[in-house]
Amino acid sequence: MINIAGRPVSPESLSNGLPGGPIANKIIAIMANSRAVYYFSSESELEFEVRMRLAIIDSAKALFQSRAQFADFYTSRCNPAYWDLTENGGFRLKPGVPASVAINDIFVNGEMYAFECATAMIMILYRATLQVLPEQNFNRLFANMFLWGWKYDKDLAIVHRIPEDYLPGDIRYFKNPDVNPMTPQWQGENGVDMGDGTYFGHGIGIKTPEGIIESLKQRMKPGATRMPYLMAPATRPGFKYLYRFSYANREAxxxxxxxxxxxxxxxxxxxxxxxxxxxxxxxxxxxxxxxx
Amino acid sequence: MGPSSSIQSFEEIRTKYGNEKLKKAFVKAVERNEKQSVQLLNHSSIEFATLYLLRDELSSRSLIRYLNERNKTALSIVNDILSERRTPEPETMYAICDEPQHLHSILSWMLLTGKNENLSMDYRLVIDRCASLLTTIYREQTILEDVVDLMFVRNKNNHSYHYLTWSLFEAREPSAMVYIAEYFRSADSEDVDFCTQLLRFIPEINEDNNSEANHTLFLRWYEANLPYLFYNGESLDTAKHPVPYEVALDAKYLGRPANLNTGGILGLLTDTEEQLLNAYYKISNKEQIMLSTYSFRLRKHDLTRWQQWIQTPFHEQLALAKEETHD
Structure with missing residues (x-):
C-alpha cells in the first residue's frame, strides 16, 4: 500500500508527474499491491524514489556499455586525471575535482578503469544520485568521495536488509559458497535488479538469475557441491535522505x-x-x- | 662462513639491512658456491619472505633444482597465484594442488613466517591466497588469530583486507570473532573502530558505546548464542556491515544446538517439540526473540524450572515469558 502524507493512495489517483514506462509502473504496482505500507511525505517524494530507481537501472546499463573492466582490489585501475589509486585498490577523488565530473568519467572513459563488483555498485548509485540531485548539491555532499567496495557510503545512507518486497533498482547478492579460493573475487556477485527479470553484475553482464548463477559456477572449486544462489537481503540507497537534497524537494x-x-x-x-x-x-x- | 652463520646472515641481512642488500649478498654467495648457497635456503629456520625475495635470482640462474620440496612447492604456489590468467577448467586450476597434506604444511609455513612482511602488492596477494586456501580447503583453525591480526595490520596500513576478511568468515568458525573482539581492548582508536565495524551486526554494539562496553556486549552475546549460531555467508563483498552469523532462534528456544552451516536444529525432535515449534513459528519475530531469550535465561539460572516451563502449553509459556520480561 502507498501512503502519502497519512492517506492511502491508489496508483490511479497519482498525478501525471510520475515517470511513465513499464519499469516505473511495475515499481508503483508492487508498492500499491504490497501488504507493507510505503510511506511518503508527498507525491514528489514518491516520484523521487521512482526516478532514482530508474536512474540506478540506467546507470547499470551505462556501466555495462562503458568498457570498464572487472578487476580484484590488487589490480584496480582508474583515470589518474580525476582519481588517486590508493594502495588498497580504492579510488580517492583528486583535490579540486568535482565529484560529478569524476563519476561521469567512469562511464565515459570506462576503458581506463577496472574494479570489483561491490565498487561497481557504489559507482552506479553515485551516478544515479547525480541524475536526480542538482549537480551543485551532489558535489557538496560527495566532495570527499572515496570508492572502495561498500565501505565508504555514508552520504548515500545505504540500507542492507531483507525487504518486504523486491523492487526494480534493488541491489541483490548472488553468493558463490564453493568459490575457488584462488579467485575469491568471484565469491559472489552484486547485481542490480533491472526490472525485466535480468540483473546487471559487473564482470558478468546483464543476465537472468540463472545466467549469473551459471557464470559463478564456472568459478567454483573442483569438487564443489554447493551451487551459487541469490541471497535474501536487498541493498538500497537512503531515498528519503537523498530526497532532502533534490530539485523535487525544493519545489515541494x-x-x-x-x-x-x-x-x-x-x-x-x-x-x-x-x-x-x-x-x-x-x-x-x-x-x-x-x-x- | 659456516651454514648456520650464513642462514643467520641471510635472515639478518633482510631484517636489518633490507631487501636489496639481501639480494646482493645472495648473488655474491652464489658466485662463490652456488649449490651450497642455495641449499642454505632449505634450512627450517628460513622464512618465506626471504625465499620470495630471491625467487627471480633463483629462477634466472637456474638454481631451483637445488631447493628442497618445501621451497620448490612454495615457489610453484607463488607462480600459480601470480599467473595472469586462471582458466576455470579444473584440469589446469589445481595443477599444483594435488598433494593436500604436503601443500597444507607449506601454505601454513608461507603464511605464518611471511605474514609480518609487507614486500609488495603481489606479496600481499600471495599471503591472502595462502590464508584463503587454508581456511576454505583445509578448514585450518589454528591460523585464525593470525589472520585477524593481519587484517588489523592491513587496516592500519591502508592495505586491502577485503579477501582476508572473507577467508576468515569462510572458515565458519565463530571463535574467530573472539580474536576480533580482543581489539576492543586496543589502545589504538583505529583498531577499535575497525573492530566495531566488523562486529556491528551484534545487537547493541555500535560506535556510540565505549570500547569496554562493546567488549562486554560481545562476550554476553557470544556466551548466550554460541550453540545456536549459523553462518549466513555475508562478507564485506555483500555490505559495509555484513552479518556473517545469525542466531537460530528456534534452536535457542528449545535449548538444542543448531547446525553451523544451515541453522537447522541438530538431532531428532520429539512430537512435543514439533508442536511447540509449530506454534513458535506463528508468533512475530519480536516475540520469537523475546521467548528465545527468556528460555535461554531460565535454562541457565534454573534448569528444573525451565524443564517444567517448557512442558507447559505454548500459550502459557508465552504469557509467563511476557509477564516476567515485562513485555
Missing part, C-alpha cells in the same frame, strides 16, 4: 522557511536557497535544523 518545500539554532539555541530563519548555498556551514555550526 518552496515557500517554506528553515529554522536553524546555534549552540545557544538562538534561532535564525533562512530561505531554502540560502540553506542549500551554505549547507556545509549550517551542518557544522548549528545543532538543530528545522523545516518550517
Amino acid at each position: 518545500e518552496s515557500g517554506t522557511e528553515i529554522r536553524v539554532f546555534n549552540e545557544e539555541f538562538v534561532e535564525q530563519k533562512v530561505s531554502l536557497d540560502e540553506y542549500f548555498q551554505q549547507m556545509d556551514d549550517y551542518a557544522t555550526r548549528y545543532i538543530t535544523v528545522r523545516f518550517g
